[in-house]
Amino acid sequence: MSFIADRLSAIKPSPTIAVTNKAAELKAAGRDVIGLGAGEPDFDTPDNIKAAAKAAIDKGLTKYGPPAGTVDLRKAISAKFKRENGLDYTPDQITVGVGGKGVIFNAFMATINPGDEVIVPAPYWVSYPDIALMFGGQPVFVTCPEDKGFKLQAADLEKAITPKTKWLVLNSPSNPTGAAYTESELRALCDVLLKHPHVYIMSDDMYEHLVYDGFKFTTPAQIEPKLYDRTLTMNGVSKAYAMTGWRVGYAAGPLPIIKAINMIQSQSVTHTSSISQAAAVEALNGTQDFIPKNAEVFKARRDLVVKLLNECKGVTCLKPEGAFYVYPSCAGVIGKSWNGKKIETDSQFVEYLLEAEGVAVVQGAAFGLSPYFRISYATSTEALTKACARIKKFCEELK
Numbered sequence: 001m002s003f004i005a006d007r008l009s010a011i012k013p014s015p016t017i018a019v020t021n022k023a024a025e026l027k028a029a030g031r032d033v034i035g036l037g038a039g040e041p042d043f044d045t046p047d048n049i050k051a052a053a054k055a056a057i058d059k060g061l062t063k064y065g066p067p068a069g070t071v072d073l074r075k076a077i078s079a080k081f082k083r084e085n086g087l088d089y090t091p092d093q094i095t096v097g098v099g100g101k102g103v104i105f106n107a108f109m110a111t112i113n114p115g116d117e118v119i120v121p122a123p124y125w126v127s128y129p130d131i132a133l134m135f136g137g138q139p140v141f142v143t144c145p146e147d148k149g150f151k152l153q154a155a156d157l158e159k160a161i162t163p164k165t166k167w168l169v170l171n172s173p174s175n176p177t178g179a180a181y182t183e184s185e186l187r188a189l190c191d192v193l194l195k196h197p198h199v200y201i202m203s204d205d206m207y208e209h210l211v212y213d214g215f216k217f218t219t220p221a222q223i224e225p226k227l228y229d230r231t232l233t234m235n236g237v238s239k240a241y242a243m244t245g246w247r248v249g250y251a252a253g254p255l256p257i258i259k260a261i262n263m264i265q266s267q268s269v270t271h272t273s274s275i276s277q278a279a280a281v282e283a284l285n286g287t288q289d290f291i292p293k294n295a296e297v298f299k300a301r302r303d304l305v306v307k308l309l310n311e312c313k314g315v316t317c318l319k320p321e322g323a324f325y326v327y328p329s330c331a332g333v334i335g336k337s338w339n340g341k342k343i344e345t346d347s348q349f350v351e352y353l354l355e356a357e358g359v360a361v362v363q364g365a366a367f368g369l370s371p372y373f374r375i376s377y378a379t380s381t382e383a384l385t386k387a388c389a390r391i392k393k394f395c396e397e398l399k
């Protein structure tokens with residue numbers, strides 16, 4: 001009998017973190033590797049935010065605070081929701097966690113009983129199903145094919161709902177596809193949800209600020225006020241403010257859920273770092289000037305990567321609305337061979353690509369839709385150009 005708890009038997013380490021680590025290991029061993037696996041901006045945290053953290057240390061903001069997050073930060077989040085999303089949340093309807101991931105973890109721990117179903121549109125961010133599984137939840141995957149822009153369709157949502165459904169997880173813009181839902185696409189999903197009052201919505205808005213070509217971001221609680229009482233609107237500073245390592249995420253929603261999450265925090269991590277929270281206050285209240293500037297840089301990279309990938313034999317790539325990922329199909333290389341080895345899956349494709357050309361990407365299998373792979377374009381134009389040239393060469397040399 002293993003000493004490790006049974007609840008871990010259904011889960012695995014994050015595959016995206018695994019690819020990042022593998023690329024780092026190969027690099028350390030002297031290989032010329034371009035890592036396109038990491039889901040974090042390559043920009044540094046803006047100076048005003050760093051200065052706020054330094055000031056917090058000097059002011060002695062280094063003590064325990066409320067498990068829900070500091071009052072200052074929850075006020076800043078409340079103001080953010082009003083300003084950017086037209087949503088009214090008081091500070092007591094808001095909780096701050098150890099990154100967005102910490103918030104989702106707590107929300108599932110607070111609400112999932114064994115056997116409860118969580119609808120997860122696929123392809124999905126790798127942590128939703130595993131966190132649900134950890135608490136005995138049952139992920140119900142709904143495939144969102146490429147010809148529907150990798151977006152959940154109302155009819156498919158309707159079919160997936162059962163009396164056991166607890167949550168629908170919606171992530172727009174999406175990790176791993178970059179797909180973002182327009183107002184009318186969300187409207188169609190909200191109409192289905194209105195018919196099923198037992199289903200709660202977890203809206204993961206982490207990539208809200210990374211949308212391109214004038215795309216207008218919206219979120220379910222804003223679109224359908226009748227869903228406000230059963231929507232957990234989740235967001236964070238990690239991606240928009242280049243603050244992945246600071247570990248600050250937050251959510252606003254029904255008081256019973258927020259209180260339950262705060263209780264969990266009071267008995268687990270207590271809260272995320274007081275210094276990180278002070279930095280997040282500055283991120284939300286301070287200048288937002290660099291957000292559109294960074295978005296311009298990401299947009300140019302997206303356009304470049306989509307163009308270059310579509311020049312690779314056997315690869316096709318949609319141009320997504322947001323985030324910093326593309327999710328190209330590698331259907332055209334399945335069945336071909338590299339070095340005498342047949343490529344039967346996207347996992348083999350990415351494995352051989354790393355071996356042959358030193359380009360690290362993540363297999364679609366990790367996100368629940370194959371045969372695809374995910375590229376994070378949160379890296380320099382130079383690295384992206386070089387990586388795409390290597391992918392092109394690899395594809396051309398396949399037999």
Ligand SMILES: Cc1ncc(COP(=O)(O)O)c(C=O)c1O
Pocket residue numbers: 039098099100101102125171174175204206236237238244247248249
């Ligand atoms: C869709 C999505 N949600 C949540 C998170 C978690 O973000 P954080 O780093 O704040 O925990 C990520 C990070 O990769 C993500 O891609």
